[in-house]
Amino acid sequence: MNISASMKTVDNGVNVEALLGARTAxxxxxxxxxxxxxxxxxxxxxxxxxxxxxxxxxxxxxxxxxxxxxxxxxxxxxxxxxxxxxTPVEIVLSALASCLTAGVASVAQNRGIQLRSVRATVEGDMSLYGILGIDADVRNGFNAIRVSFDIDADATRDEIAAVVAQSQKRSAVFDIITNPGNVKVVVN
CATH class of the missing domain: 3.30.300.20 (K homology (KH) domain)
Incomplete structure (x- = not known):
């Protein structure tokens, strides 16, 4: 019996070979x-x-x-x-959306999933009581952030969810927001 497998060619604009080569190097x-x-x-x-x-x-x-x-x-x-x-906090939300979206494109390319469109909506909730010094117990930053993806791709819902999960796992900005490192501020 002769079984021929067809390779799916996708182009999401990501050079996965170069990324994997850089990873190895x-x-x-x-x-x-x-x-x-x-x-x-x-x-x-x-x-x-x-x-x-x-x-x-x-x-x-x-x-x-x-x-x-x-x-x-x-x-x-x-x-x-x-x-x-x-605002600076909107720039942070934009950075999170951009990083996760780039990850979606990269992971989808690597997994052979053709994307047609990807849209991320990011919302962050905060109370101004902290920033304005009204209540010292209220934090200055976000108390909640929500990211919602609308993705049209040649993939099942589970495959798309797995792509988003891998993007989140590898996102530098997601990590920065959820696991902040040490920040040192100096005056020269």
Missing amino acids: LAEMPEAAEFTWRANCEWMGGVHSRSTVEGFFGLGEEKAHRQPFVFEADHPAEFAAPDAGA
Whole structure:
């Protein structure tokens, strides 16, 4: 009996071969896997700031992005501000959505699942009582974050759930939010 298997070709725009190659190479050179990411932030007035991301350290040397990336942060009129950019907490939520979505694309590509669309909605709840100093027992940050995915793919619901679970397991931003590391603030 002649059984021919057909390989499913998918293209989610992720070079999985390169990622797996990097994984293998870095496993043999752990010092090259140590990266330092940077952002510089400048006060623009009021509560408006501009952050620029240009370079980072990785693979044992200084690296530069192809171009600088600039992010504006501000607060809405409800905070007596001009609303010149997203709030810093909205930027955090965007980072979480972006990281998880990138993971979904990468994991789906690796598992041979063709994506047609991926949409993540992230919501974070917080009370301003902490930030405004109204109640010292209320935390300044989120007390709950919800991430909801709407994914259209050539896969079953269980396969999509497994892709999302693997993305969450490997997400740097998810880990940063759920397992914060040490943060040291200094004044130069």
